[in-house]
Amino acid sequence: xxxLSVNGQSHALDVPDDMPLLWVLRDVIGLTGTKFGxxxxxxxxxxxxxxxxxxxxxxxxxxxIGNRTITTIEAIGATPAGQKIQQAWLEVDVVQCxxxxxxQIMSAAALLQRTPNPSDADIDAAMSGxxxxxGTYVRIRAAIKQAATGTPEILQTLVSAPQxxxx
Amino acid sequence: xxxxxxxxxxxxxxxxxxxxxxxxAGGLAIAFLWLGTGGTASAMISARRQAGDxxxxxxxxxxxxxxxxxxxxxxxxKVRLVMPSAEMGQSIYTGCSMLLAEELGVGLDQITVxxxxxxxxxxxxxxxxxxxxxxxxxxxxxxxxxxxxxxVARSMLVSAAAAQWHVDPASCxxxxxxxxxxxxGRSLGFGALATAAGKLPMPDKVQLTDPKDFKxxxxxxxxxxxxxxxxxxxxxxxxxxxPGMKVATVMxxxxxxxxxxxxxxxxARALPGVIEVLRLDNAVAVVGEHFWAAKQGLHALNIHxxxxxxxxxxxxxxxxxxxxxxxxxxxxxxxxxxxxxxxTLVQSEYRSPMLAHATxxxxxxxxxxxxxxCEIWVGTQVPARAQQEAAKITGLPLDKVIVHNQYxxxxxxxxxxxxxxxxxxxxxxxxxxxxxxxxxxxxxxRHDRMRPMYHDVISAVVDADGKPVWYGYRTSGSSVLARFAxxxxxxxxxxxxxxxxxxxxxxxxxxxxxxxxxxDMPTGLVxxxxxxxxxxxxxxxxxxxxxxxxxxxxxxxxxxxRALLQKSPRALGVLNLAAEKIGWGAQPLPARTxxxxxxxxxxxxxxxxxxxxxxxxQGEVRLRRVVVGxxxxxxxxxxxxxxxxxxxxxxxxxxxMYSGLSxxxxxxxxxxxxxxxxxxINESPLVEVHRVINAEPPGGLGEVGTAxxxxxxxxxxxxxxxVRLYQLPVDRALLVQSPDALKSVAAASTDTGRVPA
Numbered sequence: 001x002x003x004l005s006v007n008g009q010s011h012a013l014d015v016p017d018d019m020p021l022l023w024v025l026r027d028v029i030g031l032t033g034t035k036f037g038x039x040x041x042x043x044x045x046x047x048x049x050x051x052x053x054x055x056x057x058x059x060x061x062x063x064x065i066g067n068r069t070i071t072t073i074e075a076i077g078a079t080p081a082g083q084k085i086q087q088a089w090l091e092v093d094v095v096q097c098x099x100x101x102x103x104q105i106m107s108a109a110a111l112l113q114r115t116p117n118p119s120d121a122d123i124d125a126a127m128s129g130x131x132x133x134x135g136t137y138v139r140i141r142a143a144i145k146q147a148a149t150g151t152p153e154i155l156q157t158l159v160s161a162p163q164x165x166x167x
Numbered sequence: 168x169x170x171x172x173x174x175x176x177x178x179x180x181x182x183x184x185x186x187x188x189x190x191x192a193g194g195l196a197i198a199f200l201w202l203g204t205g206g207t208a209s210a211m212i213s214a215r216r217q218a219g220d221x222x223x224x225x226x227x228x229x230x231x232x233x234x235x236x237x238x239x240x241x242x243x244x245k246v247r248l249v250m251p252s253a254e255m256g257q258s259i260y261t262g263c264s265m266l267l268a269e270e271l272g273v274g275l276d277q278i279t280v281x282x283x284x285x286x287x288x289x290x291x292x293x294x295x296x297x298x299x300x301x302x303x304x305x306x307x308x309x310x311x312x313x314x315x316x317x318x319v320a321r322s323m324l325v326s327a328a329a330a331q332w333h334v335d336p337a338s339c340x341x342x343x344x345x346x347x348x349x350x351x352g353r354s355l356g357f358g359a360l361a362t363a364a365g366k367l368p369m370p371d372k373v374q375l376t377d378p379k380d381f382k383x384x385x386x387x388x389x390x391x392x393x394x395x396x397x398x399x400x401x402x403x404x405x406x407x408x409x410p411g412m413k414v415a416t417v418m419x420x421x422x423x424x425x426x427x428x429x430x431x432x433x434x435a436r437a438l439p440g441v442i443e444v445l446r447l448d449n450a451v452a453v454v455g456e457h458f459w460a461a462k463q464g465l466h467a468l469n470i471h472x473x474x475x476x477x478x479x480x481x482x483x484x485x486x487x488x489x490x491x492x493x494x495x496x497x498x499x500x501x502x503x504x505x506x507x508x509x510x511t512l513v514q515s516e517y518r519s520p521m522l523a524h525a526t527x528x529x530x531x532x533x534x535x536x537x538x539x540x541c542e543i544w545v546g547t548q549v550p551a552r553a554q555q556e557a558a559k560i561t562g563l564p565l566d567k568v569i570v571h572n573q574y575x576x577x578x579x580x581x582x583x584x585x586x587x588x589x590x591x592x593x594x595x596x597x598x599x600x601x602x603x604x605x606x607x608x609x610x611x612x613r614h615d616r617m618r619p620m621y622h623d624v625i626s627a628v629v630d631a632d633g634k635p636v637w638y639g640y641r642t643s644g645s646s647v648l649a650r651f652a653x654x655x656x657x658x659x660x661x662x663x664x665x666x667x668x669x670x671x672x673x674x675x676x677x678x679x680x681x682x683x684x685x686x687d688m689p690t691g692l693v694x695x696x697x698x699x700x701x702x703x704x705x706x707x708x709x710x711x712x713x714x715x716x717x718x719x720x721x722x723x724x725x726x727x728x729r730a731l732l733q734k735s736p737r738a739l740g741v742l743n744l745a746a747e748k749i750g751w752g753a754q755p756l757p758a759r760t761x762x763x764x765x766x767x768x769x770x771x772x773x774x775x776x777x778x779x780x781x782x783x784x785q786g787e788v789r790l791r792r793v794v795v796g797x798x799x800x801x802x803x804x805x806x807x808x809x810x811x812x813x814x815x816x817x818x819x820x821x822x823x824m825y826s827g828l829s830x831x832x833x834x835x836x837x838x839x840x841x842x843x844x845x846x847x848i849n850e851s852p853l854v855e856v857h858r859v860i861n862a863e864p865p866g867g868l869g870e871v872g873t874a875x876x877x878x879x880x881x882x883x884x885x886x887x888x889x890v891r892l893y894q895l896p897v898d899r900a901l902l903v904q905s906p907d908a909l910k911s912v913a914a915a916s917t918d919t920g921r922v923p924a
Binding site: 138156 | 459
């Protein structure tokens with residue numbers, strides 16, 4: 001039996017030590033927000049936090065985790081950096097198909113956590129392991145900056161048109 | 168984006184619901200318009216109540232008020248909207264919701280969206296002859312009908328309220344899900360009116376909102392699927408969990424058309440978590456308690472393939488065959504304006520590679536086959552086709568095949584196919600439990616239905632000023648259309664997609680001859696639709712060649728195009744807008760930095776992209792900036808337009824920079840993102856999108872950016888280096904610094920501000 005702490009909850013699991021965390025999360029615990037994209041740490045869709053550090057869960061054997069705590073996309077909104085990133089993601093409407101976005105948000109939240117005001121070079125370094133086939137990169141970059149500064153970077157989306165006059 | 172308000176589009180506000188909608192065609196859609204009476208043209212979305220509506224609504228929670236196939240309102244006032252198209256990132260759920268909500272009189276924050284069940288009759292797109300999300304047709308096809316559908320519902324809810332209050336319906340107003348009678352201060356929510364409205368007859372005519380009063384349309388509305396997607400809460404096909412479900416992963420014969428010869432599964436079956444090993448003629452599946460067990464099991468199999476007739480196939484053989492066809496084959500004419508005139512003939516040959524879609528979500532489907540039913544959970548661009556194919560495989564009647572569509576983790580045309588669904592059904596048929604079949608990334612790339620490879624010979628006769636007076640185009644490639652929709656093939660076996668955006672061009676060139684030389688791939692190598700379809704391939708050739716002609720004439724590529732676009736005001740408009748916004752010619756650019764233009768009219772829209780790229784002395788290409796001028800006519804969601812153009816361009820640039828599949832020993836060589844490279848954020852340019860504002864009907868958008876990307880890049884690389892790229896992806900070896908190349912670029916264009924080394 002293996003014990004994992006995921007999003008503040010402890011799980012006792014009967015799984016092989018060499019099983020990647022991704023599949024324990026998705027197929028055993030049932031947390032499907034973390035995505036499978038490549039299986040070889042090339043695309044970043046499976047990114048989760050291990051003690052706050054971004055890791056590719058598709059190549060992380062659960063036996064190597066030990067006591068470190070795991071945070072997934074389902075709980076990142078409870079952290080200050082995660083909350084800011086998710087809010088900015090909504091304001092500039094980053095997502096398209098959305099499949100890679102769990103991983104993008106996890107990488108971005110980790111970046112903001114350690115680098116509160118990231119430069120373009122910081123963004124490149126932190127985010128280049130996350131592939132987006134829809135090509136949302138322009139808005140990802142803008143959203144990270146907006147999350148950092150609180151200042152609108154680009155076109156802001158509307159949730160619902162205001163009453164009466166046009167916005 | 169431009170932020171000034173749109174002028175009011177001009178259109179009749181009072182709509183007779185019986186008439187057919189004239190739709191502006193383009194792209195893939197043109198092919199299907201040729202269906203005529205012989206095809207399945209009866210498939211048609213409609214604002215009216217249709218046969219099958221009642222059953223569909225009943226199966227969908229039996230709401231009190233379901234005036235058509237798109238709107239469900241129950242007594243709680245909850246408004247559910249059923250989406251005719253599939254959501255694969257293009258924001259069509261938001262666009263369709265805006266059209267419905269605008270006329271219904273609700274906010275986007277007051278609705279929930281649902282995937283449509285399989286039905287060509289209720290959710291078929293007339294342009295495509297069925298329930299198909301593709302060809303950048305969704306907004307064009309639904310722009311009118313979904314507003315009418317919303318207006319029908321609003322009219323019936325208002326009538327119900329007016330009857331209750333004994334007032335004139337015309338004296339009532341609707342706002343955010345509530346009908347008001349201002350004069351008497353009364354109001355009733357949609358929930359309170361749903362039952363009464365559900366008993367009313369359908370109106371013959373409805374009043375559509377005057378565009379100047381639009382509250383949603385034309386605004387940058389937030390996506391209706393955004394909140395779930397940022398929380399990891401959206402259910403994609405791969406996330407489906409069904410009680411008792413097992414997980415399988417598969418390997419099909421690596422060679423095209425090969426078969427399973429023998430299989431030793433002893434070691435695999437002995438692994439913990441492995442439940443079963445299943446066989447098809449050409450594939451095996453290992454079923455496990457979870458994906459990891461299944462994948463370990465797959466590795467432990469000892470498989471012997473009969474590699475079949477293509478066992479020795481190589482990319483070079485395919486290339487040679489296509490080149491021979493393009494040069495010597497008998498073409499099917501798409502256009503022929505008479506004999507080639509006298510003059511100087513300029514000719515070039517271009518090659519485009521096979522491409523994988525590489526959607527972020529690998530192919531997957533969950534299927535439960537029982538003796539009397541087949542239930543399928545899958546993200547698909549073609550729910551009705553998936554249902555039909557599953558019925559064939561299981562032998563069940565159509566109505567016993569239930570398809571639950573899901574959010575798609577990328578489509579790009581890959582999910583217009585049903586091959587993996589068919590495979591999953593064939594495996595699931597062998598087991599009593601629900602089976603989730605998930606392909607590995609390697610399987611996803613090696614068994615993609617690839618974008619075909621092409622070889623094109625393009626030519627022009629130019630006058631003394633270097634202006635073309637005739638153009639010729641011979642394109643050879645396999646036909647996706649002939650397999651996907653044989654009934655849509657044109658006269659003499661013409662595939663309209665093969666010549667899209669080249670048979671008709673915006674340039675004022677008096678005469679031309681355009682031919683397609685059909686050259687099928689070997690049996691088993693199935694080619695498919697890939698974002699931008701025909702235009703993506705043809706525009707690389709046409710717009711690269713126009714650039715060649717400009718440089719040959721020693722003219723600035725912008726001025727050269729402008730002169731030829733005088734009769735195409737919308738193409739000229741986007742060209743001028745993009746040139747102005749990038750500041751064409753205003754400032755000298757650094758050494759080995761260049762700008763490339765491409766302009767075209769794909770999918771009923773008009774677009775110009777200008778790419779600014781720097782090429783290092785070592786031949787690496789850096790994408791500095793892209794400025795786009797786009798004219799899509801009326802904007803539904805201005806935020807989505809920007810996002811689709813940006814994303815589409817990056818998808819196209821990604822392919823042009825890196826992507827290409829190759830075949831060795833009959834099998835695809837690439838397998839994952841390490842050897843099938845795609846663009847990453849650190850390599851991605853800023854993309855500025857500027858919109859031409861007018862009141863024309865909406866054009867298509869999902870593929871426009873992709874289709875225009877490669878030629879703009881190739882032209883930028885030429886401007887930076889003097890090296891013309893005649894094949895994709897970019898071959899960096901050709902771009903290593905050469906003083907001769909730089910001399911030629913300086914000589915060819917002195918007026919665009921480039922500084923030679």
